[in-house]
Amino acid sequence: MDYSKNEMMAIATGREFSDGELAIFGVGLSMLAGFFAQRNHAPNMIAFTEGGVYGSTPVGGLPWGIEDNRISANATSFTNAIDALGMLVASGRVDNAVIGAAQIDKFGNVNTTGIWTEGTQPWKVGKYTLPKVRLNGSGGANEIAVGAKKYLIMAQHEKKRFADKVDYISSPGYLNGGEDRKKYGFPGGGPSAIVTNLGILRPDPVTKEFILDAYFAFSSVEEIIENTGWDLKVSPNVKMVPEPTEKELENLRAVDETGSLRKK
């Protein structure tokens, strides 16, 4: 079957959603994965935006932003951020979510804020200097990381992105691992999986270190280890993720009207 790596990633992410869940997605890829799940196997999943656009689905193509008109054309309620991002997300009511990552570490901490020259990271030098490259900041991903019962992280699998320790924690995963999240009293449970264009990583139940759980038909354990910046452990039950079915691809492509996932 003919499908792109990004389509496989979106479908693998979408499979992590169950019918009836209360969900929130980021913009772009993660939104496609979420609405794919709703169309494909989770018709009673309820999704809303950070700003409280409820009951809607995208119209006219992939929204340019979380609160674009393309997501506001068939809503049943409009509220605000303190309501949606605060009372429903940060408070701990959301069941499942997707966030993106520019850089990610073995405990699922996400950096979307900046990239520092090696050796100048704030945690290394005890000083917050300007990053070499300023990224976009956390947006609402910090609320999701803190509050969602569980959430997924989507990222392109490259060695420089999969770091032993991220330069900056924009959105906390399991911090230093183990029970470290408990110190901060977060209402949410932490990331349940990292889904990439090469495979799926899941946290060890005790240490919370992410280990390789599954690869795709077009990738391999070796390729994933090579593209990971930490010493990636492999689950004894590592397996291949089933390829997309025809129905899944059809539903994904119906959501991805403009073909953004087909592009290389």
Added chain:
Amino acid sequence: MKNKLITMQEAVAQYTWDGMTFGHGGALPVGSDCIAFFREMVRQGVKNVNLISNCNTQGSNLLAAAGGVARIEVGFSGLEVYGFANGLKRAVESGKTILEDYSNGGIPNRLFAGAMGWPFIPTFVSWGSDQQWCSADEPDAYPNTEKIPEIKDPFTGVSMGAMKAINPDVACIHVTMADIYGNSIMLGTEWSRFELSRAAKKVVIQADYIVDTDCMRQFPNLVRIPDLVVDAVVYWPMGVWPACSTGVYDSDEEHMFYMNKMLKTEEGTVEYIDKYVKSYSTPEEFLNVIGKEKVDQLSKSATNFLVDPYRKWIKSDAEIKELMGGR
């Protein structure tokens, strides 16, 4: 009750100054922010502005590119699917603008605290991450303990963070429709405009439509910004362009990319300002700068039906001119 309609030039001249703290922001980077007000701030050369931004928009991107932003406290500094905000990114990377990171919900919560008259608001958000440990104001203190200090829940003893309240000197809030007194209806998500309208010391409304007050009497539940918190009202069609205003126009994809490309360099910014900031003074001239064909195209939005219940109260340009004493 006083008629608060003034021109955009008057609004910026009266309600902005160098070194002010300015609150803004609507539906994240792509919608409902007071972009036209920012254009006029750039035209009038307002400098050293401290921005309070739930998110960056093309407004803050432009003002930062023009060198007008001393400091920004922000939840998201990009343009979503349109990419990095090149003007703001350039200003931050060069050290011209100090950027203090929060999350998207952090700024609304801090505005809420400001609106309530509280000195701070407790939070789990931004807590236990580098948003807490890194402060651009005190770069030498890492991990920082002053930006989001630890507090204890007096009932359970649980540790939390405390985020400082914000009361901006002035906010400019884009709304879909307002009457001449400032009663305002926002279509689409409000994002943080409700609490911003209460937290700011002065509020200027930028409206796509001016409507009769009878409209507010028909839909009082929807008037989330009442006249009493509003100081001035500016009528400015396409005021969010090139981003979108729910019910009225969609985002201008071509210009979003073009504008951001121009703001990437100093020369590009100068050229952009010449073409799209200094080239008009009235709303009519502004629409001509965008181009009639483009305005018509963007005004055909799948969200247009949302405006239908209000149409009979919308004032014509001639009526608005009369209300403004011919200005």
